[in-house]
Amino acid sequence: MAQVGIVMGSDSDMPVMAKAADILEELGISYEMHIISAHREPQEFFDYANSAEEKGYKVIIAGAGMAAHLPGMCAAIFPLPVIGIPMHTTSLGGRDSLYSIVQMPTGIPVATVAINGGANAGILAAKILATSDPELLKRLKDYSASLKESVIAKDEKLSKVGYKNY
Numbered sequence: 001m002a003q004v005g006i007v008m009g010s011d012s013d014m015p016v017m018a019k020a021a022d023i024l025e026e027l028g029i030s031y032e033m034h035i036i037s038a039h040r041e042p043q044e045f046f047d048y049a050n051s052a053e054e055k056g057y058k059v060i061i062a063g064a065g066m067a068a069h070l071p072g073m074c075a076a077i078f079p080l081p082v083i084g085i086p087m088h089t090t091s092l093g094g095r096d097s098l099y100s101i102v103q104m105p106t107g108i109p110v111a112t113v114a115i116n117g118g119a120n121a122g123i124l125a126a127k128i129l130a131t132s133d134p135e136l137l138k139r140l141k142d143y144s145a146s147l148k149e150s151v152i153a154k155d156e157k158l159s160k161v162g163y164k165n166y
Contacts, residue, residue, distance in 0.1 A: 001056035004031040004125050007048065008063040009070050011035055013087055016118040017063050020085070023122025027139050029129060032057075038070045045070075049077035059125045062110075063118070065089045068100035071110045081128050083121045084110040 004024055008017045017033065024031045032055075038045045052060060052074075060078055062071035063085035071084030086097030094115035102112045113120040123140075130137040158166055 002030045002032040003056065003058050003129060004029060005048075005052050005055070005057040005060040006031055006033040006063075007036055007060060007070060007074065008033075009035070009037045009039075009065070013063045013065065013085075016085060016087060016116045017061070019118030020061050020063075020122035020125070023119050024125065027122075027126045027136065027143065029126055029136070036070075038064075038073050039067070045073065046077070049074050052078050053080065059083065059128050061085065061121045061125055063087055063121075064101070065094070065097045066091075066100075068097040071101050071112075072104050072108060075104065075108050075110045081125075082110050083124050084112045085117055085121050086112065086115045088116050 006017055006020055006024075008014065013035075021031060021033060034048065036045050036048050057078070057080070059081045060074050061083045062074045064070035065087030066089055068084070068086060071082055075082040084101035086094050086101050088094040089096055098112070098115055101110055104110050111124060113124065123143075126136060126140055130140050
């Protein structure tokens with residue numbers, strides 16, 4: 001049974017949403033991914049959101065661009081955490097998506113990451129799940145340690161070769 005639902009309004013969102021899935025896989029978290037348009041197929045969307053708790057989802061990650069209703073509508077129906085990923089758009093650079101997701105009315109919160117912030121959405125979902133899963137918490141701590149080691153290695157390389165040869 002999947003712990004996280006990943007949903008996007010268009011296949012053009014896949015490169016960003018795949019980053020969330022990659023993080024979840026790296027941390028050993030099960031997920032299901034779907035393309036569902038809240039505007040073009042409202043009944044399918046309602047079926048998805050209404051059945052998510054029954055399916056065992058503990059968190060939904062929803063990515064959307066432009067009007068970006070998908071995350072907010074998920075949050076209106078699904079009683080557990082929803083993480084919204086605003087997608088970069090050609091018309092307004094993703095600010096339209098960001099504002100649509102972050103400006104939710106009182107009582108319908110959506111945790112919102114950066115524009116195209118797929119990886120952070122995956123990490124945030126993992127942190128939410130880790131509040132009741134000590135083994136996952138350990139994997140998250142190891143993941144954070146690997147980030148630190150990566151920065152240290154990059155600094156050591158810079159010190160050895162200089163910025164012109166980096």
